[in-house]
Amino acid sequence: xxxxxxxxxxxxxxxxxxxxxxxxxxxxxxxxxxxxxxxxxxxxxxxxxxxxxxxxxxxxxxxxxxxxxxxxxxxxxxxxxxxxxxxxxxxxxxxxxxxxxxxxxxxxxxxxxxxxxxxxxxxxxxxxxxxxxxxxxxxxxxxxxxxxxxxxxxxxxxxxxxxxxxxxxxxxxxxxxxxxxxxxxxxxxxxxxxxxxxxxxxxxxxxxxxxxxxxxxxxxxxxxxxxxxxxxxxxxxxxxxx
Amino acid sequence: xxxxxxxxxxxxxxxxxxxxxxxxxxxxxxxxxxxxxxxxxxxxxxxxxxxxxxxxxxxxxxxxxxxxxxxxxxxxxxxxxxxxxxxxxxxxxxxxxxxxxxxxxxxxxxxxxxxxxxxxxxxxxxxxxxxxxxxxxxxxxxxxxxxxxxxxxxxxxxxxxxxxxxxxxxxxxxxxxxxxxxxxxxxxxxxxxxxxxxxxxxxxxxxxxxxxxxxxxxxxxxxxxxxxxxxxxxxxxxxxxxxxxxxxxxxxxxxxxxxxxxxxxxxxxxxxxxxxxxxxxxxxxxxxxxxxxxxxxxxxxxxxxxxxxxxxxxxxxxxxxxxxxxxxxxxxxxxxxxxxxxxxxxxxxxxxxxxxxxxxxxxxxxxxxxxxxxxxxxxxxxxxxx
Ligand SMILES: Nc1ncnc2c1ncn2[C@@H]1O[C@H](COP(=O)(O)OP(=O)(O)OP(=O)(O)O)[C@@H](O)[C@H]1O
Ligand SMILES: [Mg+2]
Numbered sequence: 082x083x084x085x086x087x088x089x090x091x092x093x094x095x096x097x098x099x100x101x102x103x104x105x106x107x108x109x110x111x112x113x114x115x116x117x118x119x120x121x122x123x124x125x126x127x128x129x130x131x132x133x134x135x136x137x138x139x140x141x142x143x144x145x146x147x148x149x150x151x152x153x154x155x156x157x158x159x160x161x162x163x164x165x166x167x168x169x170x171x172x173x174x175x176x177x178x179x180x181x182x183x184x185x186x187x188x189x190x191x192x193x194x195x196x197x198x199x200x201x202x203x204x205x206x207x208x209x210x211x212x213x214x215x216x217x218x219x220x221x222x223x224x225x226x227x228x229x230x231x232x233x234x235x236x237x238x239x240x241x242x243x244x245x246x247x248x249x250x251x252x253x254x255x256x257x258x259x260x261x262x263x264x265x266x267x268x269x270x271x272x273x274x275x276x277x278x279x280x281x282x283x284x285x286x287x288x289x290x291x292x293x294x295x296x297x298x299x300x301x302x303x304x305x306x307x308x309x310x311x312x313x314x315x316x317x318x319x320x321x322x323x
Numbered sequence: 324x325x326x327x328x329x330x331x332x333x334x335x336x337x338x339x340x341x342x343x344x345x346x347x348x349x350x351x352x353x354x355x356x357x358x359x360x361x362x363x364x365x366x367x368x369x370x371x372x373x374x375x376x377x378x379x380x381x382x383x384x385x386x387x388x389x390x391x392x393x394x395x396x397x398x399x400x401x402x403x404x405x406x407x408x409x410x411x412x413x414x415x416x417x418x419x420x421x422x423x424x425x426x427x428x429x430x431x432x433x434x435x436x437x438x439x440x441x442x443x444x445x446x447x448x449x450x451x452x453x454x455x456x457x458x459x460x461x462x463x464x465x466x467x468x469x470x471x472x473x474x475x476x477x478x479x480x481x482x483x484x485x486x487x488x489x490x491x492x493x494x495x496x497x498x499x500x501x502x503x504x505x506x507x508x509x510x511x512x513x514x515x516x517x518x519x520x521x522x523x524x525x526x527x528x529x530x531x532x533x534x535x536x537x538x539x540x541x542x543x544x545x546x547x548x549x550x551x552x553x554x555x556x557x558x559x560x561x562x563x564x565x566x567x568x569x570x571x572x573x574x575x576x577x578x579x580x581x582x583x584x585x586x587x588x589x590x591x592x593x594x595x596x597x598x599x600x601x602x603x604x605x606x607x608x609x610x611x612x613x614x615x616x617x618x619x620x621x622x623x624x625x626x627x628x629x630x631x632x633x634x635x636x637x638x639x640x641x642x643x644x645x646x647x648x649x650x651x652x653x654x655x656x657x658x659x660x661x662x663x664x665x666x667x668x669x670x671x672x673x674x675x676x677x678x679x680x681x682x683x684x685x686x687x688x689x690x691x692x693x694x695x696x697x698x699x700x701x702x703x704x705x706x707x708x709x
Contacts (some may be wrong), residue, residue, distance in 0.1 A: 134703060137624070139624055139702050139703050140703060160628075163623075163626055163627075163628050164626070165626075166624065166625060166626035167625060167626020167627070168626070170626075172624060172625060174621070174624070177617040177618070177620070177621060178621065179621070180333075180618055180621060180622065181618055182336055182337040182340035182341060183336060183340075187336070191625075192625060194329060194332065195329065195625065195626050195627060197325050223340065239625070
């Protein structure tokens with residue numbers, strides 16, 4: 082059995098707005114192993130982005146722990162958290178993903194530059210990765226010259242290129258048509274499995290779940306249900322189609 | 324090292340990919356540069372036109388009439404004061420300087436000039452670069468500054484006619500130019516030098532002045548045996564000779580009528596232009612940073628340190644400022660080639676160098692707020708905005 086790449090224990094994040102406190106993430110616990118691809122589903126406002134931000138060390142939880150490769154994020158200072166973000170985490174955001182003045186390929190390579198690992202071989206690899214995501218003709222386009230869906234795919238490549246322990250993708254398929262979205266998630270799944278990374282993809286669209294190994298369902302900040310077996314997941318996907 | 328590389332990569336890529344926008348800013352900086360350099364050149368030029376002769380004197384001290392407040396025009400000394408000064412121990416030599424204004428009329432366009440009466444081979448008379456010294460007596464000879472030659476085309480050997488109002492009449496005198504000196508402008512005018520007796524004859528004077536033939540010097544230029552002993556010698560001269568006050572060259576320059584006020588005005592203009600530059604650049608980069616919040620958020624979220632983000636903002640500002648100042652300096656140089664000698668602009672002075680250094684500083688100074696702002700942007704902003 083492969084190792085646990087990401088572990089979340091009793092995680093709580095509460096926000097107080099105008100004296101009203103809400104638990105955006107409410108006592109959530111789970112583990113994800115390397116090579117495992119997990120979907121995080123739930124209605125809008127259920128806390129998915131908040132959870133993802135905490136796991137990416139962008140937001141500190143109110144209580145609870147996040148361990149990446151066995152290391153507790155709470156034990157790290159800001160410097161180490163920055164280092165962790167560039168080495169161990171790949172992230173795609175719901176929007177505003179790319180550096181607007183870098184081309185598709187430069188955006189992907191920037192992740193390697195950050196880690197001081199850009200060379201000829203990595204350049205070939207970034208081109209290949211973009212090609213697998215259907216962007217072979219867009220390598221030298223600036224984000225402004227690409228559609229929202231194309232930009233999301235560049236962001237996926239950027240989240241994977243540096244072989245991070247954990248890949249976190251917040252609704253990467255929101256702006257793609259179903260056909261394209263299914264294709265991208267399938268490729269995403271292959272890449273996670275091939276490279277033995279731990280992946281979490283947030284989605285509204287239950288049909289995307291057919292390529293994942295497990296589904297975590299959130300509601301009002303709580304983890305309400307997990308779909309673990311092939312059959313459970315298949316039924317979930319079918320239910321959404323009918 | 325890796326940080327500097329990353330920051331430069333980001334800064335330069337952004338400038339190249341948004342070159343039109345950054346070029347506009349660089350052009351604004353270029354215009355400010357042009358303006359600041361012009362003001363600096365004007366300051367240098369005016370200052371030279373005013374003080375050049377005094378600044379280039381082969382002397383360390385200037386003797387004035389007591390209570391003249393070091394004003395050359397207000398000072399009028401006894402003729403024997405020169406001899407008294409020469410006798411003081413520590414004085415290597417001393418020469419009288421008589422000042423007045425006149426006009427060369429033997430030209431298609433009359434030229435106002437300073438007429439300085441000095442003794443040949445004494446302090447006050449500049450080094451010749453062409454021709455020979457004037458002779459005194461009835462010879463009616465003069466040495467001219469190169470600025471006269473440049474403006475009129477006159478050459479050594481030419482004759483000029485000058486006009487002076489004496490009493491109630493205009494009188495005309497012929498002078499032969501026998502020698503050439505350079506960098507001797509005085510009181511915003513090109514200069515000619517004549518012996519004291521000639522000066523007394525040809526200078527404009529009132530009816531009462533006409534009664535006397537004695538040339539009273541305005542000031543005396545004093546050359547010291549030990550050029551470093553100015554302060555000590557200043558006191559010795561004041562003590563040993565009555566009715567005089569003594570100043571060093573810098574004090575004399577500062578007291579040339581209008582000099583200090585004029586330089587103050589020019590410097591204030593320069594300072595304000597620099598300040599406007601700081602505000603313009605500051606404004607631009609601040610607006611730009613506000614537009615860049617999401618992209619800076621992304622940079623930080625994927626693991627760029629504050630150092631990299633801040634450094635890249637600094638590098639970008641320096642690059643854009645340097646390009647702007649470079650373009651401005653070049654335009655300035657092109658302009659300077661086409662300027663006539665009558666406009667008192669001096670582009671190769673120390674002031675232009677200082678102005679360029681200050682201009683290079685206004686970018687980072689103006690951009691400081693935006694840099695601090697960039698460092699403070701939270702990576703989470705990338706997720707919530709837009
Ligand atoms: N900074 C904040 N301050 C106050 N409340 C917040 C903040 N961030 C999130 N919330 C609240 O936390 C809850 C969860 O938000 P979150 O963005 O995690 O939801 P989500 O599941 O990602 O929704 P969506 O599917 O629409 O993206 C929401 O009720 C939201 O209003
Ligand atoms: Mg969300």
